[in-house]
Amino acid sequence: MSHDTASLKARAQGLLEQAGITINGKRATDLTVHDERTYARVFAHGSLGLGEAYMDGWWDCPDLAGLMSRLLSSRVDDSLRTVDTLLAHLKARFFNLQRGDHAWDVGRQHYDLGNDLFEAMLGKRMVYSCGYWADAWNLDDAQEAKLDLICRKLRLTRGQRILDIGCGWGEALKFAAERYGVSGVGITISKEQAEYARELCRGLPIEIRLQDYHEVDERFDAILSVGMFEHVGGKNYRPWFDVARRCVRPEGLVLLHCIGSNGPPSRPDPWIQKYIFPNSVIPAMSQVATALENLFVVEDWHNLGADYDRTLMAWQANIDAAWPELSARYDERFRRMWRFYLGCSAGIFRSRRDQLWQLTLSPQGVPGGLRVPR
Numbered sequence: 001m002s003h004d005t006a007s008l009k010a011r012a013q014g015l016l017e018q019a020g021i022t023i024n025g026k027r028a029t030d031l032t033v034h035d036e037r038t039y040a041r042v043f044a045h046g047s048l049g050l051g052e053a054y055m056d057g058w059w060d061c062p063d064l065a066g067l068m069s070r071l072l073s074s075r076v077d078d079s080l081r082t083v084d085t086l087l088a089h090l091k092a093r094f095f096n097l098q099r100g101d102h103a104w105d106v107g108r109q110h111y112d113l114g115n116d117l118f119e120a121m122l123g124k125r126m127v128y129s130c131g132y133w134a135d136a137w138n139l140d141d142a143q144e145a146k147l148d149l150i151c152r153k154l155r156l157t158r159g160q161r162i163l164d165i166g167c168g169w170g171e172a173l174k175f176a177a178e179r180y181g182v183s184g185v186g187i188t189i190s191k192e193q194a195e196y197a198r199e200l201c202r203g204l205p206i207e208i209r210l211q212d213y214h215e216v217d218e219r220f221d222a223i224l225s226v227g228m229f230e231h232v233g234g235k236n237y238r239p240w241f242d243v244a245r246r247c248v249r250p251e252g253l254v255l256l257h258c259i260g261s262n263g264p265p266s267r268p269d270p271w272i273q274k275y276i277f278p279n280s281v282i283p284a285m286s287q288v289a290t291a292l293e294n295l296f297v298v299e300d301w302h303n304l305g306a307d308y309d310r311t312l313m314a315w316q317a318n319i320d321a322a323w324p325e326l327s328a329r330y331d332e333r334f335r336r337m338w339r340f341y342l343g344c345s346a347g348i349f350r351s352r353r354d355q356l357w358q359l360t361l362s363p364q365g366v367p368g369g370l371r372v373p374r
Contacts, residue, residue, distance in 0.1 A: 006037035019074035021067065027069055028063035039256055047077070053273035055336045064340065065313065068347025115116040115196055116329065120322035121315045126169035126196070128258060130356045134374070139314035147175040150220055152373045153360050154253050155182040160221035165213045167230025170197025170206070177204045187211040213243055221252050227328035229258035231280050234265060237291035245295045245363060254296065254361040260285060261353055276341050282354060296361035300372035305355035312346035
């Protein structure tokens with residue numbers, strides 16, 4: 001080991017000790033380093049270097065979620081701000097990466113990966129968002145409970161027409177149509193999702209459109225958006241709420257389900273930007289509150305972020321169980337990339353650094369108030 005490598009290793013161990021993590025230790029949250037180049041890569045490129053080194057097999061950890069939770073809870077990541085982090089922040093700050101052709105990037109890169117991957121991961125219902133575990137003991141029940149909670153919060157009744165902004169594979173619309181007797185329109189920027197959703201909702205009064213949400217200009221009794229707002233971008237939060245206000249009837253309700261941060265506007269993570277969700281950013285509470293000013297009354301702001309940890313761990317278990325079949329199409333580097341994505345995401349929610357919100361909004365305030373279910 002060179003002097004420089006030894007120095008970097010010592011520096012890394014000093015930082016990790018703040019989080020109770022040991023290099024080549026025996027606990028599930030300890031790192032095992034297989035390639036000494038890992039240290040230089042991480043100090044040069046921060047989270048991007050850490051993730052790419054993991055993808056390349058340079059290091060391992062039995063409990064990635066536990067490792068990430070320890071790192072974030074102890075704020076060790078603050079010591080790894082690099083030029084990659086700065087560039088991602090500047091791009092998000094000064095360029096509108098979610099409009100025009102860029103609005104379709106995340107659909108092409110992430111959601112069009114292959115329905116086989118998501119069918120294996122997501123369980124009985126193709127719902128790619130946080131489940132609701134208040135009374136659930138497995139993923140399928142948690143996702144059904146989440147969908148029903150959304151429908152109850154929106155006070156859906158037979159004969160209403162609803163809009164799903166970012167409808168995914170159509171499960172929420174299908175559930176609402178079958179359980180609550182509504183019709184609806186779903187919009188998505190993923191060709192794979194649109195085709196799947198049309199087939200899933202065949203025979204139901206549901207229209208699936210491959211469309212940018214800015215283009216929607218018609219009235220609905222209720223609007224929902226689940227796990228899409230993270231792709232909107234700070235420059236488009238106000239236009240998003242403008243669209244929702246324009247499209248919901250005066251007596252209707254809007255439900256926004258999204259990941260969020262209680263801190264200041266965050267810097268996009270370079271690894272997530274490059275490998276998982278291009279042009280995506282987690283909204284800050286202050287940004288959301290400012291963007292909806294004078295457009296909506298916030299009837300309820302529900303935080304169920306701790307439930308995302310359990311959801312992500314269930315997704316990882318499903319991927320592990322299905323890997324013998326998935327390995328015919330996805331290589332080992334992809335598997336490690338996906339494991340890093342799910343494990344680190346679970347750690348973020350376990351540390352309570354990020355939250356999961358459901359906002360229930362009304363255009364003018366519900367007379368007498370709204371008793372929002374839990």
